[in-house]
Amino acid sequence: xxxxxxxxxxxxxxxxxxxxxxxxxxxxxxxxxxxxxxxxxxxxxxxxxxxxxxxxxxxxxxxxxxxxxxxxxxxxxxxxxxxxxxxx
Numbered sequence: 001x002x003x004x005x006x007x008x009x010x011x012x013x014x015x016x017x018x019x020x021x022x023x024x025x026x027x028x029x030x031x032x033x034x035x036x037x038x039x040x041x042x043x044x045x046x047x048x049x050x051x052x053x054x055x056x057x058x059x060x061x062x063x064x065x066x067x068x069x070x071x072x073x074x075x076x077x078x079x080x081x082x083x084x085x086x087x088x
Contacts, residue, residue, distance in 0.1 A: 001087060009083060016076045020069050027057045 035050045062069075 001083075005083065009080070012076060012079060016072055020072055023061050023065055024058055027061060028054050031057055 031053050032050055035053065039045060039049065
């Protein structure tokens with residue numbers, strides 16, 4: 001295994017992790033920003049108000065994008081197994 005192969009595996013792992021985490025992070029960021037603006041406008045400064053919408057958004061992402069996330073993880077795992085089988 002060369003350094004190029006190792007760098008390719010590292011690049012693929014980081015890319016896969018970012019692709020899987022991006023929908024959760026982006027939606028949580030948007031929801032947090034909207035709720036923060038509403039809290040600033042209404043002067044309600046309760047920290048726990050953001051938890052329920054964020055938890056619901058994560059559940060909705062899992063419902064709608066769960067199969068895509070699983071396919072991404074399966075594809076990456078298959079690539080890793082192909083790399084391992086080519087080592088021998």
